[in-house]
Amino acid sequence: MPLEPLPGNSSDRSAVVVRKRGSKKMIFQVSAGELSSEMLNISKKSASCFVNFSRLQQMTNIQAEIYQKNLEIELLRLEKDAADVIHPSFLAQKCNALQNMNNHLEAVLKEKRSLRQRLLKPMCQENLPIEAVYHRYMVHLLELAVTFIERLENHLETIRNIPHLDENLKKMSKALAKMDILVTETEELAENILKWQEQQKEVSSYLNTVTEQSTCS
Known part of the structure; x- marks a missing residue:
């Protein structure tokens, strides 16, 4: 049934229906008894x-x-x-540690002059008091220190000789060759000495026989 937007009319039996669709207001005039639910549903749709x-x-x-x-x-x-980091107890511990460090640094600054003099002065010129109970341990400790220093010097010497290792090997090979030559010469000399000893024995025995013959005659 066609509906036209009309202003309200009170002369006849009709109803004026006003529906807002978006930003527009639509006014419909509907006769009495002709308003259905479908029309209302349509008018409700946005x-x-x-x-x-x-x-x-x-x-x-x-x-x-x-x-x-x-x-x-x-x-x-x-x-x-x-x-944990911002916990009060943790912060208190850090504050205490910083305070102790600050106190230590202040004490060091106060004793700066005496500490500098002590560092400049050799410690070996000072007498360090050691209780008698620990004397034997100190003797043993000194022996260990001497042994350690000797071994350290040997190791350092070995380390210093590492760059010259090839040259040292060549020198050792030459020295071994010379030793072989000397050994052969020594063996030859020993053989000559033995031969000379035998010859001397023969000469001495010959001289003895000659002297015996001369005495007999």
């Missing part, structure tokens, strides 16, 4: 663009709320991680 806009607004609000909650969770995590 534009789809406004529905989408409201949904988008809701989604934006939800995302902003989620972001805010994530920030709060991150802050809680940071607070939990830093709880």
Whole structure:
């Protein structure tokens, strides 16, 4: 049934229906008894663009709320991680340690001159008091120190000779060759000495026989 937007008319039996659709107000004149539920449902429908806009607004609000909650969770995590560091007892311990260090530095600054003189003066010229109970341990400690220094010198000498190792090996090989030559010469000399001893024995025996013959004659 066609409906036209008309102003209200009170002369006949009709009803004026006003529906707001978007930003427009539509006024319909409907005869008595002809208003149905379908017409009311149609008039209640709103534009789809406004529905989408409201949904988008809701989604934006939800995302902003989620972001805010994530920030709060991150802050809680940071607070939990830093709880031990910023705990009052821990801070008190750090303050005590810093105070002790400050007191120590102040004492060092006060004794700066005497400490400098002690550092410049050799410690070996001072008599260090040691109780008699620990004398034997000090003797043993000195023996160990001397042994350690000797071994350290040997190790240092070995380390110093590492760059000249090839040259030293060449010298050792030459020395071994010379030793072989000397050994062979010594063996030859020993053989010659043995031969000379035998010859001397023969000569002495010959001289003895000659002297015996001369005495007999």
